[in-house]
Amino acid sequence: MTRHLIYNGFLHLTPNHHSHGYWRTPEGQIQYGYSKLDPYIHVVKTLERGRFDTLFIADVSGVYDFEHSIRAGSQFPSADPITIVSALGLATEHLGLAVTSNIIQSPPFAFARQLSSLDHYTNGRVGWNIVTSYLTNGFQNFGYDDIVPHDERYRWAQEYLDVTYKLWEHSWEDGAVLHDVAANRFFDRDRIHRINHIGERYKVAGPHIVEPSPQRTPVLFQAGNSTAGREFAVRNAEVTFLPSATPEAAARDIAILNDLARQNGRDPRSLKKIVTLSTVIGSTEAEAKRKQAYLHEYTDFDAFQAFLSGGSGIDYFNIPPETTLRELKEQYDTSEHVRSGFRRILERNPDVDLDSTWGGHLVKTALLPGRFAGTPEQIADEVQRWADAGVDGFNVVPITTLGWWDEWVDHVVPVLQARGLAQTEYAPGTLREKLFRTGDRLSESHHARTIGLQNASASRAQAEAL
Numbered sequence: 001m002t003r004h005l006i007y008n009g010f011l012h013l014t015p016n017h018h019s020h021g022y023w024r025t026p027e028g029q030i031q032y033g034y035s036k037l038d039p040y041i042h043v044v045k046t047l048e049r050g051r052f053d054t055l056f057i058a059d060v061s062g063v064y065d066f067e068h069s070i071r072a073g074s075q076f077p078s079a080d081p082i083t084i085v086s087a088l089g090l091a092t093e094h095l096g097l098a099v100t101s102n103i104i105q106s107p108p109f110a111f112a113r114q115l116s117s118l119d120h121y122t123n124g125r126v127g128w129n130i131v132t133s134y135l136t137n138g139f140q141n142f143g144y145d146d147i148v149p150h151d152e153r154y155r156w157a158q159e160y161l162d163v164t165y166k167l168w169e170h171s172w173e174d175g176a177v178l179h180d181v182a183a184n185r186f187f188d189r190d191r192i193h194r195i196n197h198i199g200e201r202y203k204v205a206g207p208h209i210v211e212p213s214p215q216r217t218p219v220l221f222q223a224g225n226s227t228a229g230r231e232f233a234v235r236n237a238e239v240t241f242l243p244s245a246t247p248e249a250a251a252r253d254i255a256i257l258n259d260l261a262r263q264n265g266r267d268p269r270s271l272k273k274i275v276t277l278s279t280v281i282g283s284t285e286a287e288a289k290r291k292q293a294y295l296h297e298y299t300d301f302d303a304f305q306a307f308l309s310g311g312s313g314i315d316y317f318n319i320p321p322e323t324t325l326r327e328l329k330e331q332y333d334t335s336e337h338v339r340s341g342f343r344r345i346l347e348r349n350p351d352v353d354l355d356s357t358w359g360g361h362l363v364k365t366a367l368l369p370g371r372f373a374g375t376p377e378q379i380a381d382e383v384q385r386w387a388d389a390g391v392d393g394f395n396v397v398p399i400t401t402l403g404w405w406d407e408w409v410d411h412v413v414p415v416l417q418a419r420g421l422a423q424t425e426y427a428p429g430t431l432r433e434k435l436f437r438t439g440d441r442l443s444e445s446h447h448a449r450t451i452g453l454q455n456a457s458a459s460r461a462q463a464e465a466l
């Protein structure tokens with residue numbers, strides 16, 4: 001393989017991630033096992049068999065709406081991804097394990113401690129999908145009356161990250177672990193520092209209370225393609241998810257991000273750009289299309305609309321289906337929720353007619369899983385098109401989060417491997433080393449490394465007084 005394309009298995013610990021309504025088919029009922037551990041063990045073993053880079057667990061900390069998403073089990077309920085990582089780590093040897101965690105649900109000190117612990121227990125295979133949360137109900141579950149405005153969430157996220165960076169990268173110097181029996185020193189207290197972070201939202205003394213893990217900072221994943229989202233990505237992310245719906249759109253999005261990275265003094269290659277790949281696999285094209293039609297037939301459009309409404313802040317149920325895409329686009333541009341979402345919908349079809357109606361568009365393009373239906377060879381062609389546009393990899397979206405992966409691994413992966421589009425063996429080392437081949441740690445020029453500890457000398461004095 002000339003270029004390492006990244007493959008993430010994308011799922012959510014919930015009955016229905018993106019195939020809203022499919023649970024009503026005999027095939028979809030495998031999702032009844034969503035709250036058990038064993039089916040996920042099978043998933044990660046399958047992903048590892050298929051040499052996937054990472055299991056990527058999505059998460060929300062609230063409900064999309066109180067009607068259809070609850071009735072249909074659409075991203076409701078949602079178990080905490082962090083709780084499953086130790087178990088999945090034990091069942092695997094190489095697979096990266098990336099969890100989504102938003103900035104509202106746990107204070108940065110507690111979260112940094114959890115991720116350091118997991119990075120130890122998985123020998124350095126942990127990643128973090130940094131999200132700011134887009135659900136109003138999510139904010140209401142953590143003491144807010146309403147969603148915090150979009151750009152303010154990104155400022156908040158930066159402070160949250162800065163606290164975790166100080167804990168992961170700066171609280172413990174290299175060489176702090178001594179195990180020196182003769183000197184009676186397990187640790188070198190002079191190399192372990194309080195961080196004394198005092199910011200707008202957080203006041204955290206430290207020191208970090210987990211010793212540095214193999215990667216220190218977990219591999220940083222992020223999505224968000226608004227202006228604020230892109231700035232956040234080039235400052236922090238190592239892997240970013242593009243909303244691009246076509247290879248042409250991806251090439252444009254990549255060029256914008258690369259320019260921004262360069263302006264920020266960052267090597268654009270250090271930021272991997274990946275897209276969503278959702279497929280229906282058939283042994284013939286006709287079979288794939290039949291399966292896609294079946295998926296479509298069982299789509300629960302009310303649940304799908306609730307999902308779109310909760311994420312966008314636009315109540316589609318109160319918008320007449322004859323509303324034009326142009327009118328909706330204007331609302332999305334100023335929405336406090338997900339700004340790049342509607343752009344993705346528009347770009348799915350580059351020739352989209354802005355004067356066409358929302359109702360027509362919904363029916364035509366509802367299917368996230370199954371956006372591309374074809375044979376393994378056709379899927380490999382599609383992968384090649386994206387790779388040629390410059391994307392670094394894919395979030396593979398299954399039809400059902402449980403059970404479906406064998407089909408991909410048995411039928412698609414061998415074709416991808418034969419064409420040099422997927423790895424046949426894992427590289428050794430931590431997740432970061434596997435993905436970037438530049439070592440276990442974040443690069444020295446990354447903001448997390450350069451931020452240092454303000455008042456480092458004061459912190460050292462305080463550390464001495466520990």
Ligand SMILES: Cc1cc2nc3c(=O)[nH]c(=O)nc-3n(C[C@H](O)[C@H](O)[C@H](O)COP(=O)(O)O)c2cc1C
Nearest residue numbers: 058059100131133223224225226229241338339340
């Ligand atoms: C592939 C992908 C996965 C995402 N997963 C989650 C998730 O699990 N939880 C979440 O709250 N947001 C998730 N998001 C939403 C992003 O975190 C972000 O809110 C969104 O991309 C909009 O950002 P923007 O307004 O800067 O464009 C995901 C987005 C993408 C494209």
